[in-house]
Amino acid sequence: MPSEQLPNIFELTPLDPKFREAPHQVLDDLRSQCPVYREPAAGTFILTRYADVRATVSDLEMWRDPLRAEAAAVFQRRLAETAVTGEPRAETTSILMLDDPDHARIRQPLARALYARVAKGRANVERIVDSALDRLENEPEFDLMSEFCVPIPIDVIAAILGVDHERLGEFRDWSEGVIQAVNPFRDAAQTEHMERSRAALTDYFTQMLALRRKAPQDDLFSDMTRLQAEGLPISDTELRINLSALLVGGNLTTTDLIGNAVRLLLTHPDELAKLQADPGIINAVVEETLRYDPPVDITSRIASRDIEVGGCPIKTSQSILVSLRGANRDPEMFSDPHRFDVSRKHHPHLAFGGGAHICIGAPLARMEAQVGISRLFNRFPNLRLVDPEEPPAWRMLPFFRGLQHLKVSAH
Ligand code: HEM
Secondary structure, eight states: GGGSOOOOOOGGGTHHHHHHOOHHHHHHHHHHHOSEEEETTTTOOOOOOOOHHHHHHHOOBOOOOGGGGGOOOOHHHHTTTTTTTTGGGGGHHHHHHHGTHHHHHHHHHHHHHHHHHHHHHHHHHHHHHHHHHHHHHSSSEEEEEIIITHHHHHHHHHHTTTOOOOGGHHHHHHHHHHHHOOOTTTTHHHHHHHHHHHHHHHHHHHHHHHHHHSSSOOHHHHHHHHHHHHTTTOHHHHHHHHHHHHHHHHHHHHHHHHHHHEEEEHHHHHHHHHHHHGGGHHHHHHHHHHHHHHOOEEEEEEEESSSSEEEEETTOOEEEEEEEEHHHHHHHTTSSSSSSOOOOOOOOTTTOOOGGSTTTTHHHHHHHHHHHHHHHHOOOOOOOOOOOOSOEEEEOOOBBEEEOOEEEEOO
């Protein structure tokens, strides 16, 4: 099929009304017509087949750092535009964009410390969810996104890190600002917000690391300064950048997972009835939401050598975007892929990517979503959409899928 009939990069984001409303029509067509697609405007390959996406993200030799992409890779080069030159790469960007050996040096100890915090943090998540629900107790109608889905991940990651409660408002604003780092189409105002937020986070994290070094507490700031004191080769700048990355990576995405799950349950009453009859299936509900409506549409890699995907040659330094959303609805992998079915037995979805860069926050996101959704429907068993006819209000951030608002009635 001629490439002019295939979607360009914008037509694969919610900025395009057709994709915003029916992304799977676009992705299904692309997968069946050109599953290994070289998009000319952005100079990148786009993969939509489950097997290709999985093999690519799991390939431990692939690169991630946008600086390694060829000049034609517009999308990657724009992400690299803000790269600081003359400093070690690990002092200027988080693990999300780093390659080994820096990636492994920083990610492994951070992941161990984070997983230990998550493993003992369930009661804290329950407390945070319950207090969000308490605030809604007497509200007949409310916006579930702003009142529930947004505050929970921020409060949870703040508690894990050890952020002061009174700084949470600023934290929310900074988190929204720094997420623009992953928006290749950001405008001047968004770039300004991103830079202001980065500076504010740097100052705050610098203060917190100094404070915890002197007087450790039961939190992740203290875990990391302790490891550093014990000889872990990680600088203060690296710590700051990567602890901030937990806010960037974790807040919007987990907000969207909870919002997408609740909307799906409210628009699929039979599936909600299954959860209400057997609350023990909450894990399956969250996994099916991650498959069916993943909060992150794509991730990327850069070929570190000449390879072949689906019979197409891809050369060293060429950019590869993988559609996690497309992979999750591939009929070769999932039977009846466009059916939201919480009774599915097998969920090998790719919502968290894979390989060396697989989402470091996946266990936390899963726990927050499981606790949040269960407790929401326990507290408000008659929860419903205020206007079931209203089309979903998808946010316009490229490559993320979440709702701007979700008006619900609790009683
Ligand atoms: C439902 C919620 C979430 C989704 C859908 C999600 C999705 C993703 C995806 C797709 C990647 C890229 C993986 C790859 O390229 O193979 C990623 C990486 C990452 N995520 Fe998440 N994420 C979520 C929650 C979180 C949370 C809660 C945190 C922090 C606490 C977090 C922090 C990160 C970080 C730091 C990375 C970079 C990891 C690396 O490159 O080594 N994410 N996430």
